[in-house]
Amino acid sequence: MHAMVLEAPGTPLKPVTRDTPQPGPGEVLVKVVACGVCRTDLHVVDGDLSDAKLPIVPGHEIVGHVHAIGDGVERFAIGERVGIPWLGHTCGRCHYCRSDQENLCDAPGFTGYQIDGGYADYALADARYSFPLPPDYSDAEVAPLLCAGLIGHRALKMAGEGTHLGLYGFGAAAHIVAQVARHQGRKVYAFTRPGDKAAQDFARSLGAVWAGGSDEPAPHALDAAVIFAPVGALVPAALRATRKGGIVVCGGIHMTDIPAFPYGILWGERSVRSVANLTRGDAAEFLELAPTVPVHVHVETFALSAANEALARLRDGRLTGAAVLLPDQAG
Ligand SMILES: [Zn+2]
Ligand SMILES: [Zn+2]
Incomplete structure (x- = not known):
């Protein structure tokens, strides 16, 4: 073979x-x-x-x-x-x-x-x-x-029931999760590599209410965010976009180091967690x-x-x- x-x-x-x-x-x-x-x-x-x-x-x-x-x-x-x-x-x-x-x-x-x-x-x-x-x-x-589907599904369950869901990195997993989340009546906000218009158009075609670069502010406070991109700097970015009590889920098996961030963006009972296997x-x-x-x-x-x-x-x-x-x- x-x-x-x-x-x-x-x-x-x-x-x-x-x-x-x-x-x-x-x-x-x-x-x-x-x-x-x-x-x-x-x-x-x-x-x-x-x-x-x-x-x-x-x-x-x-x-x-x-x-x-x-x-x-x-x-x-x-x-x-x-x-x-x-x-x-x-x-x-x-x-x-x-x-x-x-x-x-x-x-x-x-x-x-x-x-x-x-x-x-x-x-x-x-x-x-x-x-x-x-x-x-x-x-x-x-x-x-x-x-992409199974881990995405597990990550979405970990994100809780919130309506306003951010997805960081719009590849194989996110394109599946976006469809499930929309089916559940949630609003999906897609954060892509800055300037990646093709990925943003793709996200909107799958029902995202908003798509933009990960360096742009979210147009609405997020109830939860799932990070699929292997970029540790997205953790503080997602925390800043998430409301009090919100959840940030790291959906990948590997990520670059997460930079130090002020306690104030975790404060307010926000949580950060990973999804494994x-x-x-x-x-x-x-x-x-x-x-x-x-x-x-x-x-x-x-x-x-x-x-x-x-x-x-x-x-x-x-x-x-x-x-x-x-x-x-x-x-
Ligand atoms: Zn895999
Ligand atoms: Zn065992």
């Missing part, structure tokens, strides 16, 4: 040919038909996250058809379309696993980070952490739901919710061999919506 492999952080992915793996007990082998490109992949490739198993095949928004099944798997049938997300394994024994917070497991395995992921023709996964996918979506469209419950909940909104997913597709180009476009903010690799698309 073909795979794009990271050998050392900070170097481009390398195309390799390797033996197709066989499923062990409890595992499924899927023929990958689409794999989304998430900002977390970029953090792995760039070395911002340091726990990668190397060499590693990135990719944790995997859509595949079950090709082979290991012993003991009764959940899926050959040919069935399944999704494989970031949460690839948990220990099942730690405090967090036993208290319904498996996203915080002390000994997790993440897809495309410690477990080879979906930038490949085939991928192996623990069947217990894989999901049937709603038939309403094409392979390419459903892929970004598996992380996902639970299988989040996945079941969101994959059921998405078609009812319905969430429309905007994708730009790339051949598997063009993974480095897709990552470069994401790094530079030159994407509208989500990038998705299609192993069967000609390079």
Whole structure:
């Protein structure tokens, strides 16, 4: 099979040919038909996250058809379309696993980070952490739901019930969250890279009541803000835009350092919190919710061999919506 492999952080992915793996007990082998490109992949490739198993095949928004099944798997049938997300394994024994917070497991395995992921023709996964996918979506469209959608959903829940919602960074996750939030009757304010008119137009096309640069003041005090851009300086900016009692949620796995800020912008019972990973419950909940909104997913597709180009476009903010690799698309 073909795979794009990271050998050392900070170097481009390398195309390799390797033996197709066989499923062990409890595992499924899927023929990958689409794999989304998430900002977390970029953090792995760039070395911002340091726990990668190397060499590693990135990719944790995997859509595949079950090709082979290991012993003991009764959940899926050959040919069935399944999704494989970031949460690839948990220990099942730690405090967090036993208290319904498996996203915080002390000994997790993440897809495309410690477990080879979906930038490949085939991928192996623990069947217990894989999901049937709603038939309403094409392979390419459903892929970004598996992380941008799931993490976005979790972040939106953490943001509370407030009406006036700010989204900082309008990429794959925000474009999904904006649609869900609007469906819930909220008002979405989109903060993009200063001067990024294309992203601002995109946000307005998805129902944002306001879109502007992250250096511009919000036109209305926010009840909550979710920060998807990996920029620590946005934390004090979002706090300044948020009303007393408001919540600022950091939705990414990595952020540059948060600069010092005056206590006065946190005062008034504002809170700042992060969102880490996902639970299988989040996945079941969101994959059921998405078609009812319905969430429309905007994708730009790339051949598997063009993974480095897709990552470069994401790094530079030159994407509208989500990038998705299609192993069967000609390079
Ligand atoms: Zn655990
Ligand atoms: Zn992700």
